[in-house]
Amino acid sequence: MSQRPHLLLVEDEPAIRTPLVRYLERDGYRVTACGDAAAAREALAGFAFHAAILDIMLPGEDGLSLARSIREGSDLPILFLSARAEDVDRIIGLEMGADDYLTKPFNPRELTARLKAILRRSHHEPATEKPRDTCYRFAGFTLDPDRQALSRGDEPIALTGGDYALLLAMVERAGRPLSREQLLDLTKGREADPFDRAVDNAVMRLRRKLGAQGAEIIRTVHGTGYSFAARVEKD
Template sequence: MNEMPHILVVDDHREIRAAVTRYLEKNGMRATAAQDAAEMDAKLATGHFDLIVLDVMMPGEDGLSVCRRLSGEGGIPILMLTALGQDTDRIVGLEIGADDYLPKPFNPRELLARIKAILRRTDHSEPLAGRLAGKTVRFAQWVLDSDRRVLIDGTGQETALTGADFKLLTVLLERARLVLSRDQLMDLTAGRRAPPLDRTIDNQISRLRRKIEQDPMQPRLIITVRNGGYSLAADVEVMDG
């Protein structure tokens, strides 16, 4: 990115807020801290931020509720901090629109690497849509407007996509009818390898299926290939925007 990215760190633990903001600032980023959702909203109203580091467990409005609310607005990328072993929080967070997660306690270098990976995907100098940037894409009964990051069905109804959903869909569209493994999808969407037993890609596929499949329990567009991965089973027509 051309300017220092501005990160909003939302965590009710003062020590964690202070440590994370210091570390990010030492590594070429601007960082602002908020202790809860109310303070976060106040800072969002008066400043520009490139990413939110958001703790799940907070007093008042919790991180999952915040993530759901902000993702519905199609806004800032979110990296969620979850308690170690709280797989449910992690899965729900990804399902409602978080771009990535990191369990506590975490290595600051890992947090920085995750933040940089998300920023690379959302930086306008490296469009989230890749080769589809500025294009309109037809597949099955859908039209994808890549500039606005919305899906349009046959009746003209629009469905907004989160950053993570949009990236996953464009990766599949660019490689229609190819079988992509979970590791390949993780690398293409997040720029990292999936740790053992990681279900991030499966959860993101499930979330995307709920948006584009007539019956998400019997998918016809994003199919599961046994011992292979996933494939977009549709012809794709790319037009200029």
């Protein structure tokens, strides 16, 4: 399976976005491209990324606000693009938590060189969420992310690393239909093969561990994938 770095590109100008996607894909990256912050938030909720390239000047919510939101809950590397070259803008971007800043117009080769440096520093792994104290409760179960543990009342339920990653990805996106590609990306950081049964097998195992309620908690969404249907509470 491919392990190409997955990039989030947020750029509202198609004349920049489209050729940049082609260039990055030719250079070996996977790219999810968005035209505004709202679409970017949807993408961030559904996929695991290695780095984000954010235009600062976006319609509606700007790139600085989006970066601030990302940085509050994730260590995702961020590279800003901006048409403004003033030092103060560069400083603000870096103070927001960006890892690098590139002014337009730019040479795509310089962009990829900077990306490679960012990915080396982040060890080329999908970004992880920051530690949290939240426990998730659903249908009589408790999922504790800090201990990576699942229990029903006082009874612990053994989970493999893959079981835990899949369950957490679904619990955090309860009610949202998730494709097999998204679930593979969120749990393994790789692209899905159209005939890959890994997710189906993993869901089957997880349903068994959830017992008689398993098929009701994790529902099949025909033509899409799966959805976590149980009501989730945090504490």
